[in-house]
Amino acid sequence: MSEEVVRVKNVGRTFVSGGKKDRKEFTALEKVSFEVGRGEFVSLLGPSGCGKSTLLKIISGLLPATSGSVEITESVNEKVPPFGFVFQDSVLLPWRTALDNALFPFEIMGNREKSDEKHVRELFALARLVGFEESYPRQLSGGMKQRVSIVRALSYNPPILLMDEPFGALDAITRDNLNNVLLEIWESTRKTVIFVTHSISEAVYLSDRIIVMGTKPGRVLKDMKVTLPRPRNEDTKLSPEFYAYVRELREMLK
């Protein structure tokens, strides 16, 4: 494995609900540990309720962990987070055009340079969005919105990309298309990716490694390497090896 850039150590998370009398504790995550190497594409796979989204939020710092720690050794500079985040909904600001949405991070961080717009326009091309730069979100389809959202996450060139079920709300055909777009982008940028999904075939198709998670409490069931050759394409999905991975994972998650 190449140099480790994300270390998740014994991370646990409990949620407390109710008041003094009817206090209830719910353990979403228990002693989760794994590492991610630079340039690796890692998926967190599991059924709903296994805490995979919670884990991603903890890695990004959106949620604090109850126990354990997360270490990220990549850094750009103080103002710029070392990761881009892609949410399940596109979370585009509806009053901004696609291009202005993708440039939004620079506005918040106050570090926009002349070359940035050029970089973002290149990403638009990579995401097959050319011609839609001046469109408002309401004029874009769900798949296009999600592509803009990926471009936004990559706009400031963070070394890590965190994706929280980014294609979960899309129809099957759009989802397949976006998987291919994502692979192309990844091939040409070689970011470290942590990708949350509940789709087995999506995880196998995209990843170098799959962290399989189980429920009650959320924990790691297995850390599995996917050695399908790259670059992958639609033909990969027809190979017996692909099918073997899918079957093994399906058994495990039953």
Add this chain to the structure above:
Amino acid sequence: MKKKLGIKLMSFLVLVAIVVVWKVMVTLLKTPTHILPPPEDILFKFIELIRNSVLQKNFLATFEEIVIGFSAGAGLGIVIGYILAKVELLERALSPYILIFQTAPKISLAPLFVLWFGLGILSKVVLIALVTLFPVMINMILGVRSTEKNYYHLMRVLGARPWQVMLKLELMNSLPYLMTGLRVGLVLSITAAVIGEMMGSRAGLGFLLILGNEMYDITLLMTVILVISLLSFLLDVGMKKLQDRLLSWHESSAK
């Protein structure tokens, strides 16, 4: 296109028909002018009022009250609404009073304001600000609260400062609600201005109404009512234009 034009023409013909029926009725029934003047008298009165600049003076008085009162009420409504949206405890503690004030007929305060602030512009400005405040404030609360959690997450991931969250997210997000509140507030402002002036004033369109009433001058009354209608209509259309312009990105303008 052709159909649209036809409808506009028909609309216009309805107006012509009303004026013609009015004229014929007045002529045939020989209605005395102090009960119902013929339509052309309204036009003559309008021209006369402009010639002796009575209309301009009183129109401007009302307009000034509305501009000042509406701006003050809307500004306060936005600020208070934002604070209440962010400080939930305060909002919930004040909510019974907000509910009562919101539904209460605030125009009954007009005589009290005349007593306190006199016949001048101040008593009307306070009344107008008060009726504008509530719809703006309540829509502001709803608008800020409608900001989805994921957007706050995005801002946090990007390391946004509190003022950036407020300006670039919350305020923009509440704009559709805010514009609705402002439109309601503007319509109420005009009502409040006219009522305030009728209650006690020295100038303004409402003042002219009272004058017309006391002198039994139907022609003056009808002319002033038409001017008030026109003012209300133009203000509402202007607000609608502004709304469409500011919200061109919003789903509601998809057509």
Add this chain to the structure above:
Amino acid sequence: MNKRVLITVLSILFLFLFLGIWKGYIVLNDVPPFILPPPEAVGQRFVDLIADGTFIREGWVTLYTIILGFSIGSALGFLAGYFSARSRTFEEIISPYVMVIQATPKVSLIPLFVIWFGLGMPSKLLLIVLSAFFPVMVNTILGLRSIPEDYSNLMTVLKASEGQRVLKLELPMATPLIMAGLKIAMVQSVIGAIVSEWMAGDRGLGYLLVYGSSLYDANLLMASILATTFLGLVLYWSIELVEKKLLFWHESKLAFTEGT
């Protein structure tokens, strides 16, 4: 649990704070009672006016006028809206006039009505009818237009009669917007009643308001304001109650559009 108690305590504290500032302002600045009477005097006057029957008598006059005018106005508004919605062309032809009249403060008509119909009931009633008519008409049209086409298609597929279409589809589907219209109409009716009693009345709570102000009796004036507030709240909340009963199935998330 704890939080709810805190909120209630805060609520009550705010009320006392308000009354305290009011009282303190009078004591510190020596404000004469004809400008601003102390809160306890207003409260006392309010109770007295209920006890001697004044508020009951005059409140009844106002209430009765509002209910009569509101009922006639909203019934006519509903019919006008229903039939306008039948023909899109007709609706488009009259729409500019409806828009102008909608935006116009109806209260400006009261001086005219007083000359035409004299002081008293007819002028008051006419103004309230007009105030209630337009919001109900406009919202009825909007409500009927808001019915998705497939629901109409469903009725056609089921071979529903015209009567069934109206009763089982159009009316229930339009009810949320019609109720919203009725709420605006009620608020406008109360305003119409108060203003018309200033100008055209010798009875009613609105008349008490001008009477108090002409006597420089701030105490009577403020007690009467309290009474109109109470009346306005009771009327508005009764409509809301009906709305809640009728619309138990509806998930209302409309932006706030009413007001006084």
